[in-house]
Amino acid sequence: MPQRAATVVGGGIGGLAAAVALHRRGWRVEVLERAPEFTEIGAGISLWPNAFRALGALGLAERVKALGAVETAGGVRDRRGRWLSRTDNTELERRFGHPLAVLHRADLLRALAEALPAECLRPGSEVSAVHEDGPRVVVEHRGGTSRSDLVVGADGLRSGVRRSLLPDAPGPRYAGYTAWRMVTEPLPGPPVEGAATWGRGERFGYTALPGGRMYCFGTATLPEGTPTGSSEYAEVLRRFGAWPDPVPALLAAVPADVVLRHDLYELPPLDTFVGGRIALLGDAAHAMTPNLGQGACQALEDAVTLAHCLDTHQDTTAALRAYDLVRRPRAQSVARRSARLGTVGQLAWPPAALLRDTAARLTPVRATLRSMTPVLGWQAPGGPVTENERH
16 A cells, blocks of 8 residues: 655644654655744643643653643632632542643644654745645645645644635634733742632733743733733733732743733634545644643644544545544534633623632532543543554
């Protein structure tokens, strides 16, 4: 049987994970990335047990776990700093088999890229067109033209592959709030617990990264495109500088030039993730708000599920239909859940915020963990594929 070829459009977490999964199954893979190099300018990323099961299917779970900091405890506080709920993450690991770990996005991206031969990676290859031509899919890009048996659209929220495949599908919609992300310098005594603090129309959270650094984020309900004053750092200080400890100390350890700000968007549910020999994954298929920390986790699930479906169906179009049947309901369900949590977290009307805080305080920890089972209990299809395994 001739070697099958796949073109992955987008060199982010989902695209690289899909490339690794296909490469280890004997596919000839190329990853087209519009940026001049494979890197990530983001800040921290949370990897939950379901993500580690996906990474395990790629043979990378232990390597990635070693790059992160395992969060041992966390929870939610109110605007005065009082705990509304606390979670012992050793219990989370006991229930779901893996911990919650936090690492820098760039470290995860590097681990995925290094799992591929260098010749698979084609930076500076912005895609201009994608179309099917008989049994092949043609991808026109800055480096030339690629003809493949499969195209994976992993090109993010404003995916060009999605527009080519589903020209009438709705585009991204603003979630109603903006977010700041930042990483501190190493701290002599970083907090041992992560936390998210709920205010009124605002939130601030923090969690540990390796090397004594902390990943911090803030959100605020604002009209889309609201301009910032003198700087993003000054805006963060204005909004959160007087919040309960340890927030002021964390902000004091943030370099003024590293604060990133992005309005948050989500993708309305698509009717399909596939068409012919083209499949969408990650944000291109189901961009969601970051409230559950599941965006990258779901992209990793997509990648290993897609490879498994292609492994178990000889016909590519049949494999993609199976992938859509499995992944679309789950990813869209997680996206809806994340959106609901964001709505609750951003409540600004005082009576509603008080009711929210009271409900959080009265909810048993066991019930919280049990409610996460549909998300965190996901199992990777098939078994791990080693570097030398071929089908």
